[in-house]
Amino acid sequence: MATEPAKKAPAKKAAVKNAKGFEETLWDAANKLRGSVESSEYKHIVLSLIFLKFISDKFEARRQEMMDEGQGDYVDMVEFYTMKNVFYLPETSRWSHILKHAKQDDIAVKIDTALHAIEKNNPALRGALPDNYFSRLGLDAAKLAALVDTINNIETMANECHMTEQDLVGRVYEYFLGKFAASEGKGGGEFYTPKSIVTLIAEMIEPYRGKIYDPCCGSGGMFVQSIKFVNSHNGNQKDISIYGQEYTGTTYKLAKMNLAIRGISGNLGDVAADTFFKDQHPDLKADYIMANPPFNQKEWRAANELTKDPRWAGYTVPPTGNANYAWILHMIAKLSENGTAGFVLANGSMSSNTSGEGDIRREIIENDLVDCMIALPGQLFYTTQIPVCLWFLTKNKKADKERGFRSRVNQTLFIDARQMGTMTSRIHKELTTEDIAEIAGTYHNWRTGKWNGEYAAQGSASIAGGRMPGATEDKAGFCKSATFDEIEANDFVLTPGRYVGAAEIEDDGIPFETKMAELSQTLYQQMDEAEKLDAVIRKNLEVLGYGR
Numbered sequence: 001m002a003t004e005p006a007k008k009a010p011a012k013k014a015a016v017k018n019a020k021g022f023e024e025t026l027w028d029a030a031n032k033l034r035g036s037v038e039s040s041e042y043k044h045i046v047l048s049l050i051f052l053k054f055i056s057d058k059f060e061a062r063r064q065e066m067m068d069e070g071q072g073d074y075v076d077m078v079e080f081y082t083m084k085n086v087f088y089l090p091e092t093s094r095w096s097h098i099l100k101h102a103k104q105d106d107i108a109v110k111i112d113t114a115l116h117a118i119e120k121n122n123p124a125l126r127g128a129l130p131d132n133y134f135s136r137l138g139l140d141a142a143k144l145a146a147l148v149d150t151i152n153n154i155e156t157m158a159n160e161c162h163m164t165e166q167d168l169v170g171r172v173y174e175y176f177l178g179k180f181a182a183s184e185g186k187g188g189g190e191f192y193t194p195k196s197i198v199t200l201i202a203e204m205i206e207p208y209r210g211k212i213y214d215p216c217c218g219s220g221g222m223f224v225q226s227i228k229f230v231n232s233h234n235g236n237q238k239d240i241s242i243y244g245q246e247y248t249g250t251t252y253k254l255a256k257m258n259l260a261i262r263g264i265s266g267n268l269g270d271v272a273a274d275t276f277f278k279d280q281h282p283d284l285k286a287d288y289i290m291a292n293p294p295f296n297q298k299e300w301r302a303a304n305e306l307t308k309d310p311r312w313a314g315y316t317v318p319p320t321g322n323a324n325y326a327w328i329l330h331m332i333a334k335l336s337e338n339g340t341a342g343f344v345l346a347n348g349s350m351s352s353n354t355s356g357e358g359d360i361r362r363e364i365i366e367n368d369l370v371d372c373m374i375a376l377p378g379q380l381f382y383t384t385q386i387p388v389c390l391w392f393l394t395k396n397k398k399a400d401k402e403r404g405f406r407s408r409v410n411q412t413l414f415i416d417a418r419q420m421g422t423m424t425s426r427i428h429k430e431l432t433t434e435d436i437a438e439i440a441g442t443y444h445n446w447r448t449g450k451w452n453g454e455y456a457a458q459g460s461a462s463i464a465g466g467r468m469p470g471a472t473e474d475k476a477g478f479c480k481s482a483t484f485d486e487i488e489a490n491d492f493v494l495t496p497g498r499y500v501g502a503a504e505i506e507d508d509g510i511p512f513e514t515k516m517a518e519l520s521q522t523l524y525q526q527m528d529e530a531e532k533l534d535a536v537i538r539k540n541l542e543v544l545g546y547g548r
Contacts, residue, residue: 004382019033019113023172023175024175026193026526030147030150034527036140037137043146043254044253044340045133045137047254048115049151051260055087055089055118056089057369059088062080062084062086063075064228066080071114082122082350087121087122088189089118092114093115093118093121097110098110098111098114099148101135102149104141105141106141107148108135109135111144112134112135113131115129116129116166121386124260125260127256127271128251128256128257143456154172171400172257177219177221178194178195180192182428187212192219193344194430195225195430196380196430196435198221199431200314201222201342203229204390207229207230207233208240208241209244210242211284211285211287212241212287212288214245214289215330215331216292216327218254218292219254220244220254221258222290223259224258224259224262224264226290227240233511241266242266243266243267243281243284244266244268245269245273245275245281246268247274249272252268256268256414267281271392276300276330281334284334284360285337285339286334287340289338289343291343293343293345295324296322296360297323298321298322299325310333311329312329314367315329316356316358319356324348329347329360329392330365332369335394335395337395338396340371340392340394341393341394343390344390345368345388345398346386346389347386348392350373350493350494365487365488368409368484370391370393372392372446373392374417374496375387375497376390377389378418378423378429379421379423379427380430380431381430390496397410400538405447411482412481412482412487412494413447413481414481414482414500415442415478416497416500417439439470440470441470442479443470445470446481451481452474474500476500476501480499
């Protein structure tokens with residue numbers, strides 16, 4: 001009996017160790033190797049290797065499948081891989097080749113050669129992979145070899161976690177993107193939108209089928225979450241078409257790799273390019289738009305540029321000093337006749353009257369495009385502490401029986417979610433699953449008709465068992481369904497706090513006279529204590545020779 005506790009102790013330690021997420025374990029291992037390059041460069045090294053490992057594993061699995069089926073004569077024919085959505089890899093591009101030569105001094109050259117050959121053999125990856133990146137950085141060969149060994153552990157982790165390699169690598173890739181964004185802080189990380197915000201937008205607009213567009217797609221998080229939404233609600237990924245654009249070349253590559261890892265096909269344009277000056281989807285009409293444009297982007301155009309752009313047709317031309325409303329008008333121009341857009345902007349966009357911004361906002365409201373406005377809590381972003389909000393626009397607020405929507409003509413829902421979220425570190429907050437369900441459920445209840453006791457329709461895909469989470473009526477301090485007249489009376493300001501008011505304070509049932517008597521006694525006691533402390537202080541001062 002005396003030895004029993006000693007036997008149990010190791011098991012307890014193991015349980016604690018196993019409680020650490022595999023993504024965090026991998027991050028800790030890889031992060032020890034940082035030092036010879038900047039964080040902004042290091043992420044491309046790590047994520048490129050994760051990508052190389054994953055597509056190589058997929059290739060080997062397909063190659064073995066062909067061998068097992070007696071198709072050994074075709075194992076070097078590209079078509080037999082692309083037909084299964086697998087990238088063909090020549091021998092020098094396979095992970096086994098990289099692993100075999102990892103301890104050699106020219107490992108950086110071999111990795112660059114592998115990536116170049118992959119892109120050359122697979123047109124879908126054109127422009128996606130780093131070009132002579134590893135060689136140019138001059139990374140220490142021993143550190144690079146250790147990093148290769150670390151990435152190689154993903155396969156082992158997949159087996160231990162009983163997950164498919166694709167699911168695991170996708171999770172690792174997403175986790176690393178978030179960690180890099182956090183570690184770069186205000187110096188970088190613009191490529192990444194916090195997962196909880198992306199999830200909330202997807203849950204709000206419910207992108208089941210049709211064309212999804214992101215005009216400033218960063219590393220592709222909006223697209224990934226859209227596909228996750230479809231899969232988690234038993235939809236068909238093939239019903240979704242993805243279109244996007246990204247200005248920064250390195251981020252454009254991250255997005256292409258992010259989609260490829262998950263087997264998501266998408267049109268991100270032929271090159272990285274400025275959405276305003278080189279729109280690569282000029283004729284697109286999207287059913288869903290999800291975006292996180294750069295906040296308060298300054299001098300995005302010269303005074304004489306794009307003044308007659310068709311995207312501003314019917315609206316005041318957006319000012320040169322801030323691109324917020326240029327992004328909004330661009331997205332409105334891209335929406336289909338029943339399209340919905342959900343996007344992040346700085347809070348100033350809801351009330352600014354600078355350089356005609358108030359006029360544009362009034363015009364948008366007069367065209368009855370604003371479906372919902374959400375004020376978010378602070379500290380959600382890694383890269384900025386600027387308070388942010390979510391806009392949800394729609395081209396059609398009329399009743400739609402097929403989609404289960406009631407008429408919301410000349411109505412807008414305001415949600416104040418500033419008190420939501422949970423701190424995950426000293427400086428960073430996230431919306432919880434419950435927060436997201438309450439916010440999205442409130443919007444769905446309002447949109448489908450379960451509002452103020454009504455139930456005009458019951459077709460929303462988010463209804464589970466006839467019940468949706470969230471508010472079903474105006475709730476002081478949280479949500480309010482406002483009319484056009486109310487918004488006009490507030491000078492077309494869209495700040496939720498203007499409409500939802502203050503939360504009601506619950507009456508505790510104690511009469512005012514009783515409370516006042518108790519508070520008064522407490523105050524008198526504190527005043528008596530203060531007099532005693534003052535006397536002690538005076539006496540000490542006199543002892544020190546500082547009396548009156």
